[in-house]
Amino acid sequence: MAQIQAHGAGGDEPEDDDAGLVAAPQANTDAVDALLEDIDEALQTNAEQFVRSFVQKGGQ
């Protein structure tokens, strides 16, 4: 079986286990803000109409 390691941002950095916890990959708030900034216009445009128009039949 392939050896794979789930890794996140900063996954190569040494883990900080001072508190006895495994350091978890932290979502970078700046990167989240930059992303939201970039997509804000697209999301604001006709958001309600866009969402409401997505209707499909049920699948399995």
Added chain:
Amino acid sequence: MGRAGTLDAPPPLDVPPSRRIFGLETEFGLHLAGSGARKVTPEELASHLFHSVVQWGRSSNVFLTNASRLYVDVGAHPEYATAECDSLADLIASDKAGERIVQDLVPTAQERLATAGIEGRIHLYKNNTDSAGNSYGCHENYLVRRRADFASFASTLLPFLVTRQIVTGAGAITRGEGGRRFSFSARADHMWEGMSSSTTRSRPMINTRDEPHANPEMYRRMHVIVGDSSIAQPTVFLKVGTTDLILRLMELRVPLPDLTLESEMRAIRDVAHDLTGETTVTLADGREMTAVEIQQVYLDTVRGHVGGAIERTDEVDALLDLWQRGIDAVREQRPELVATELDWAVKLTLIERYREKLATTLSDPRLARLELAYHDISPETGLAARMERDGLIATVVDDDAIVSAMTEPPSTTRAALRGRFISAARGAGRDFSADWAHVKLAGDGRTVTLKDPFRNTDSRVDTLVEEIEAAS
């Protein structure tokens, strides 16, 4: 009759119990956004999408050179079923390859719509509900060794499946009595019973239809249809990896704690709607436990057998680490513990940040729009590709593995045989038929039956491929 038809099928391989075949089937949401939407039915839209497939495959139900299956399913949903894989890395690569294969159908469909004068942009979502509340699924297949007591064996898995959404749920804004709320899973509201052989009339958590696509004397398929479709690769890793570990213990007849629920249907809803993880569910023996406690019992049970019934590997260690952090994230109300790995936490982080910026409530359609963007598989209009680049979503396999999996089958299972046959037949321009357990050239009396999903070599397929290549 050619030589391939006279060769005997090889005997079944003797495989260790830790080796398992997995597969994932994903139904995609298909959406035409724009003024032309009223001019085209979902069926017509699906047929535009599959036009290029029908052109080469003469059908909208085809097997590809990567040995996976691409088709239009009930409700005009494009569906992709991964080839049979025997490692989580191969499975994730094939699953992600499927997103790109389906997305690659869009440009041709978009041109056809333009030619027909229909305005709008096609979006494909790897999610589980549309805006009207229709639901569609992501089905997990686990090959298990056949046994007489399958129904009771399978039902042992139900408390695990009901509660695992607190770690591997996709997260969703759902409608509740008090307004909109963020839940672990949107799909939970559409699950009606524990087990059944039907999937559309009644929606069970485990489908018991006996279709192993393999030697039926040896194998059965555990067809789990209660999971959410996953965007973040580590979520797929955890969803399938932990289910496999529990199944391994069950197949080795390791006694598991009896956590049978009084009502799976009620429990799955109650667990979905409680982000605090503090709501209890009632067990058949009258005990009350939280989903956090139930998942912790399963994790501790698995952990107790690592080094024994379960061989310790880096992969098992990574699974247990992520599983524990996922449970802790709920118990301690710290989604940041898994905010790049588990879909519900990735989405919650994103939605909460946008909600703060807009100073709005969860019923704001812009947040529902953001949710769709999270599940949109397009590299342009979807968010996952960028979020992976920016380190906001972690990955398990690299991009090269995904690109390769778009055309190449997994090399260690029966998929390798099907993929090689299809590549040869398509390369030579020969018509063929293929399904999970058979391959056949059109106009040729021979059907080669491939009953052993673990076997990646077969002299009958060698002979068939040689004949195709010699004739072309």
